[in-house]
Amino acid sequence: MIGYYVHHQGSGHLNRARTIARHCPLPVTGLSTLPRPGDWPGPWVRLPADDDGDPTAFGDVTAGGRFHWAPILHAGLRGRMALIAQWIADTSPRLLVCDVSVEVAALARLLGTPTAVVAMRGERTDAPHRLAYDLADLLLAPWPATLPEPGWPRNWRDKTVHTGAFSRFDGRPPLPHEEETADATGGERPPKVLLMLGTGGTDISPGDVKAAREATPGWQWTRLGGPDAGWSADPWPALCAADVVITHAGQNAVAECAAARRPAVVVPQERPFGEQTATGRALTRGRLAVVTPGWPEAEAWPGLLEQARALGGDGWPRWAPGDGAARAARALADAVSGAGAGAVKGSADAATRAGAGAANGSADSATRAGAGAKAPSGAGPGDAQAPSGAKSRADAGVAKASAGAASQLSARPAKGLADATTQAGAGAAKGSAGAGAANGSADAASRAGAGAAKASADSATRAGAGAANGSADSASRAGAR
Secondary structure, three states: OEEEEEOOOOOHHHHHHHHHHHHOOOOEEEEEOOOOOOOOOOOEEEOOOOOOOOHHHOOOOOOOOOOOOOOOOOHHHHHHHHHHHHHHHHHOOOEEEEEOOHHHHHHHHHOOOOEEEEOOOOOOOOHHHHHHHHHOOEEEEOOOOOOOOOOOOHHHHOOEEEOOOOOOOOOOOOOOOOOOOEOOOOOEOOOEEEEEOOOOOOOOOHHHHHHHHHHOOOOEEEEEOOOOOOOOOOOHHHHHHOOEEEEOOOHHHHHHHHHHOOOEEEOOOOOHHHHHHHHHHHHHHOOOOEEOOOOOOHHHHHHHHHHHHHHOOOOHHHOOOOOHHHHHHHHHHHHHHOOOHHHHHHHHHHHHHHHHHHHHHOOHHHOOOOOOOOOOOOOOOOEEOOOOOOOOOOOHHHOOOOOOOOOOOOOOOHHHHHHHHHHHHHHHHOOOOOHHHHHHHHHHHOOOOHHHHHHHHHHHOOOOHHHHHHHHHHHOOOOOO
16 A cells, blocks of 8 residues: 655646556555545545635744745644544555655654655755655656756655656547648638646736737637636647647646647746746757747747747657656555665666657657546545645745755665554554564664665665666556556
8 A cells, every 4th residue: 555645736746646546556545635536546535724724823834944834733734644644554554655745755754654755847955845855765757867857966866766757648549630731611721729728827818818819810729728718627639639739837738748749839837946947948958849938929929839830749759758657656666565766766767768769769659549537526435534625835935945954865675664664553553562563663673684685775776777677678567557
């Protein structure tokens, strides 16, 4: 059993969690303020909101710059942390995935549960991010190893698995694209542009969009999301039909565009820690899309759309090889089995590089036939009932906080940690600190010796060619999920 904490802001975190859980060979329990999606494969613990009430009573939510969100004397915060702690005590999970919360990652680790943190681009060297990334046993980076995030310290890089970008549409066959220039009446069909904005907020106004449309009368515009526009639970047909997609630089939005292999103009939006700006820089380095540092003036749009159409979408397999979620699920399973971060990283990164090379030769093979994901629905069977709500994190104010010296953790044997937690929990549940629990804890704590060191510590340092070559195929197997 593993747990998966899902942040509620926007739809990207939930879509990513659903996609990974669908491939995971282990039972997965979701924990979130959000309601349980209809296609979630396991139990779901509904957490209370921690941002309702009078904001003036929240006090220092950063605890002196060490956290991102920990409001003082807030019943919702106490309730959600208590539910998570109770779930860990009841189920003894082998791993908790955090996507994303510094506070939840810290709580899990304090309870002896190994953590995997879903990494995000941008400036993450503030004290709270350093705490979460330092204590994580595994970092999942949903971008290619060939376009890494610059400036990461060595201890982060050593335990990072680059999965490549992935989305709910991976494996879904692309719909035929109308290359013909004639419409149903025999006249010339105008090229189509899809403006696809997300649910996490936008800097783009209706006036901006109106001016861009008026400046491009030869293009047929469709809008999904954003100001004064509708949304579709399944934008795949619109994506496949577009000659050019205009979107923001959120990880999931870009991954969905990449899955459809469509040319794109990417307009990064303001986000905490410069996340979308960093994604835009990586796309520019890879020459994968036309990136603008803000919504362009109206007169610039005709040239930008033509530039994107000329660039095309053939480079997207280098960004999203098509099996990133399967690789992420395999990395989680390997972490639980005690393969160690170094071996997991070596095999997955080798598979990423191999996949990028193969994808360059054939974009079609990276979009294998498969069923699309169902849209989220309301709560279903398996929910744990608790008050719910929504929260918008105060991350931006912490972005420049001084970087703390969080304790650096080396790769740990996930199995050893989970076994130690289970043994200690069993002893504590009986109210006994007797020899059995003590021996179990002592044995687990001393597994830096021959047995566990051979099974896990050595494996964690084996990021070299032997581990990568020996495991590349298994790290990229979509079918094994």
